[in-house]
Amino acid sequence: MLSLFLTTIAVSGALQIVAAQNSTAGNSTTDWTRYVDPFIGTEGSVPGTAFNGGNIFPGAVVPFGAVKIGPDVTTFNSSITVNAGYTPDGNVTAFSLAHVSGTGGGPVYGVVSQMPLASLENVNLLDNLTYMATRSGNDSASVGYYKSTFNNGIVTELAASSHTGFLQYTFPGKEDGHILVDVSHYLPSYGGGSQSQFYSNGEITVSADGKRYQGYGVYRGAFSQIPAYQIYYCGEFESAPKSSRVFSGRYTDPYWPTTFNEQTIFGNSSTASGGPLTYQYGDRVGAIFDFSPDTITVKSKVAISWKSTNSACQNLASEITHWNLPDVVTDAKKLWNDEVLGKITTTDLSNQTRLEMFYTGLYHTHLMPTDKTGENPHWETSEPTYDDYYTFWDTFRCLNSLMLLITPDRAAGIIRSAIDIWRHENFMPDGRSGFYNGQVQGGSNADNVLADAYVKGLQYGIDWNDAFSAMKTDAELTPYNTFDPADTTSSTKEGRGALPDWLNLGYITPLYTRSLSRTVEYSLNDFAVAQVAKGIDPENYEKYLNRSAGWQYLWQHDLKSLNFTGFLAPLYANRTRESAADYDPLDCGECEGSSVAYEALPWEYSWTVPFDMETLINFMGGNNATESRLDSMFIPGLRTNGVGVGGQNGAGTTLFNPGNEPSFSTPLLYNYLPGRQWKTVLQTRNTVNTYYNSGKSGLPGNSDSGALDSWMLWQMLGFYPVVTQPVYLLGSPWFTDISMAVGDGKRLSITAQNLSDSSYYVQSVKVNGQAWNQSWFTHDDIKDGGSLEFVLGSSPTAWDSGLLPPSPGHVTTSKTF
Template sequence: MAPDIAALSFLLSVSTTADLSHHVKVFAGTLNGGNNFPGVARPFGMVKLGPDLLNIGTDSYSGYLANGNFSGFSLMHEQGTGGAPKYGTPAQLPLVGTISNPLSSITVPRSSKPDEGSVGYYKATTGQDVVVELAASERAGMFKYTFPAGSTRNNILVDVSHVLPSFRGQGLGQGYAGGEFQIMSDGHYEASGVYNNGWNRSPDWTIYSCGYFNTTPTTASSFVGPVVVRGVASSTSSSVPVGGLFTFDEGAVLSRVGISWISKEQACRNVNEQIPETATFDNVVQATKDAWNSQIFSKVTTTSTNASNLELLYTSLYHMNLLPTNKTGENPGWESTEPYYDDIFTFWDTFRYSTALLQIIQPTMYEEFIRSTIDIWRHDGYLPDGRSSNYNGRTQGGSNADNVLADAYVKSVRGKVNWEDGYAAMVKDAEVPPPNTNPPDPMAPEASTKEGRGALPDWLKYGFITTKFSRSASRAVEYAYNDFSLYQVAKGLNKTADAAKYLTRSRNWRNHWNPKQTAIGFSGFVVPRNETDFLPVNPLTDAGYWGDATYQVTSWGNSFGDIHDMAKLVELMGGRDTFLARLDATFTPGANPANPNGVLFDATNEPTFNIPYLYTYISLPNHSVQRSRHIAKTLYTTTPTGLPGNSDAGAMQSWLLWNIIGLYPVTGQTTFLIHAPWFESLTLELGEGKRLVVTSEGGDGTGDSRIYVQSVRVNGVSWEKSWLVWEDVFAEGGTLHFVLGEEMVEWAKGEVPPSPAS
């Protein structure tokens, strides 16, 4: 008998790497606005299979909620997002009894039994006592249903029209625009659905699916709305759902489903190659664990045995490596030999810490990701700032893909990357305003929020951004950073005139600096302005939304944003002592009269996450350790409410991971700020046999006490700078050794970190 090639391929994918997955708490950060996805997925996998809970009035951004009814179990989700829900399709839902109207938005109460989950495995019990267990490969999912004993009308509803709804009232709800469903002669089904909108306001996209059951149903029917049809159930109406109902006498049913962005035939290939008929449920679960262990968790190892810290480490690694989605070979937009990654949510969050960490622990994947990002520009005209369902959108502030490309360039990502094309894409962002969308964004109708720099006309004309453009002060800070990124790549490519131009433009944030604006005894802030005057604000409370001058950050926090020009910022804030006092005020309870029980530092959003580390620029890195460690240890846990804000595709978690490592990446530069590691030993595998080993002595092994640096050795050599560069420990690997203690000594006696624009 000839061997089953698909089965052999599947079994060979199972490795024997040490199991670190048991440290992961998949429900961490799912609630309290964290919006983590707790279902099953492979690293960067296209399938993210999990439960969809419906609670009218509450958005379930990643499908999961603490309460509500099950509306389905679907194969596609985002991870940790805000904005509005995305995907939630295609879906299955088990039902018991006679179903008279199967496509009438049926929901099922959840059981009193809590859902269970671990890496590669999810289990839920419905209010009808049906046990649903889930497993997944990269492009296919497996459902294991166990119906109540004695039940004979055991149904599985396949609903093509199912999506995650939104109740925000901002026009961001997803739509269903029609679909097809057909039961084939051998009993498997093939389907397609057309969907639109969501957080990135994308036009129609199509998902194809192909499903098999391990046993023959007693009845199987295709439906258009409430009507049973023979052959293909088809609708092009957003108000008429299509799907199928399968009824079984058996109490245990397995379902295998593949998805594709290309065709039903490819969806069938995906499921039959990745989860063949011979695969068991346990096989699929184990293969997913092995993928996470070999591809992700084994890249960061420690000798620590502290359970809570190990859970934080590996749970954070898990949630930051669910996105972006590797859709190579599944791009319906264009044909290309380049890799293709989608679900970029979003560069305005991830450029600060996530992409720098991906480059270190996933160098092969990261080169592919950079190539894919440039290829999006080749075919869609602009680099993405956020992207899902093959559509650029939205852009919150600047064109922050520029920062990601610059960071990769200065840290020597080369391989097959075409950097002339990469630079041309960045120049497009910097010089060509994107056309506005039709219809325009109702929350910011004055310019495109799809891609590029919508406020570029003002930036080019004045060197600042007037309030005729929304988010003008936030955009100014980010546009300056973006232009610095162009300077870095232009300099490296020997484009001397361009480098000089963009370095000058990178200082234009200073044109928003009002030295007369005051708050709690400090003078000088980045503020909104018109053509001739600065506008008055309350820097402590003026954090706004999409149509305001600052977004997700107050003028107090926004004024610290342009880290490439830190020496000038310290000068404008009044010099070293005043800068120190302003940083301290940021973390002092009661400093903000409007919030006497809190602090000015905002841990819920990424724009301020550099602030705890800015003490390093005035030679006080242990003050950065003090502030950042307090944030990490008090606001991050592995409980369901254990994130201070949206995960934002793992951006929150990557901030924590850098804190654990003991470094802070300065995006767009080769600089890493030194603070202090948590563990006595931590090893980062860098690829090609290279590694960075971080060790410490004198601490308590948990990162809770004796956290302050007394001395540092880099590659065995005594080190007195509070920073290092890529070539020191990452290019070829290296060692960092810390002596830690209770006293906040001033160990850093060397020069402060560079401020290239100053």
């Protein structure tokens, strides 16, 4: 209802962003946001475009905020599809409130928008090509703040709270200024196929004085191939416009694509509707607000909800109760410092570039998923509600483990939300947006996240009995086939679609797509189930542990590649294989959903069994042969096919792909070889120095909700998690001192003596004051705080002479053919 709008007293004054107060480094009042550059990772390998870049959202947002307010930019080149709304070059079509960050797949959201216009001359409100704006110079941004200047003289500044966006426009003042609200605006996908997004319907109502408006939009498609998602909005201006009008018009694309130059229809009422709520082919609707030339500054606040217009108006009334944009920015910075950035601090401020890389990476890891607690439109729940998982396949390897340490309440909330989805929809998500499960890329990877939390003792209200039941569902129940055009062999929405082969044979045959990568991933999934079964259902522990050895079936001991013998290879139901002439572990075709391996070469997947490195090293011929094979992963020029070659999801030409997740743990695997931990340090440092930087193109691929950033963060911290195990592998820190939050109020101290650009090899380590000769430690060693003390030097040493990291998934029964 319009009566729910909050009337506020205008606070005048030009925007003056308050500078961060400098204080002693490491102090709780330090403003760590000054080291965050929201543009890192926004540019790809083609300068000026987002193609093959991080797809980072650079706009204004609070941690996990439902509102991510920023520009929607389009350009007619390789960046024509922009997942986060932003590309460095191109023209602005709107500023919208809902975005995701760092994702691949089809774009979603870019909805609930405003667009400032300097003139309506030659403008067709149904065609953004007639009004999209060119920008004057580069946009600017800091944590909680975004600014864009158009060549027509309009300046737009943005800020945000959890559910509300603040928009401030400065017009040239020569003639009327206009604000366009186009309900049908969304992020398009050109050539996106089944993951293309479309507008379906909408409604807008404007108050009599034009100060307030509200309504909803209905959209479908996108990454989750959503039947329909409905988002409600509630907006107001600080001062009433000179005039306002609602409009409608035919939605020509895609419904009537042969109809050109469709004209706007202005109505006499205060409401424009696309038709009945359930109608999927509604007219486009919107409103135009006109401000006189003497109104130089126009301020607006818009709130969103996924449940109702009333909820959106309540969010508007409660979250930002004033008209002072600098205060909104200050509040956002405080949230980021208190909830995220202050969780890891240092007094080593000697390297500005390194600080910007680190704290921007930490910032990226807490943009997604989206906290929509209290906003679930499908069922009432007292559980936390998170959406926009993009995806557990990306984040389970090390990002969720980072949250578990420094923001355990958020880590638990995400897990509780996934379990709640299982309660009502039968499966936990692997990917999800718009409250619908999305693409499953491999296995049921929520299992890995849950197991990692369980073995590390995370509680925070998690019902572990329900958690195990959800995991058993993944392990035992075949999801219905969605007959996705991209893969008609099994479900692409949830669960393990190739489960019939897994249960009957113990591995996946080429009857299903991604048979090699899914076999490896189902193995890890069942190892994860076994870890929780050990405490919840001990009688079934051995069952799932034995099933986790299924990857061994695919190991072809006599298969040769690059002078090495033994690789993963597809296996048919009758135990036969492809001929050597037809199968090459250096190739996976397009390496997509219809390929033998997903987004990584078989060479890469042959390393992805962290739960049973003992068996893998034995299969590879022992320590020396494994070391040589690992060394080969980092030789430039060996990757000539597959992911990243001429396309997205990859960087460089080594077999190790720093731009995608399957290779994440590979450089750390030297820790499983006695006396070779120094090579872990060498390869991880080379990777960060070569592929990460503090520029717009500072990420080697899609951030994937912060997954790539989290990998870099772990290297800089000096240790790395082995997911589903309470184990961390030691690396080498990048700062002389670090204070890191672990759990509730505890701190882990990490120090690096003799650290320099040429002195970074580990000479000795102490864990909690105890001399250490193992290249790993356990979660119990740090869960209550403690210390890691490194002494570094310029030359490698074989200091790691102690016990090797465990292989708890080691099953001695041979399953190879």
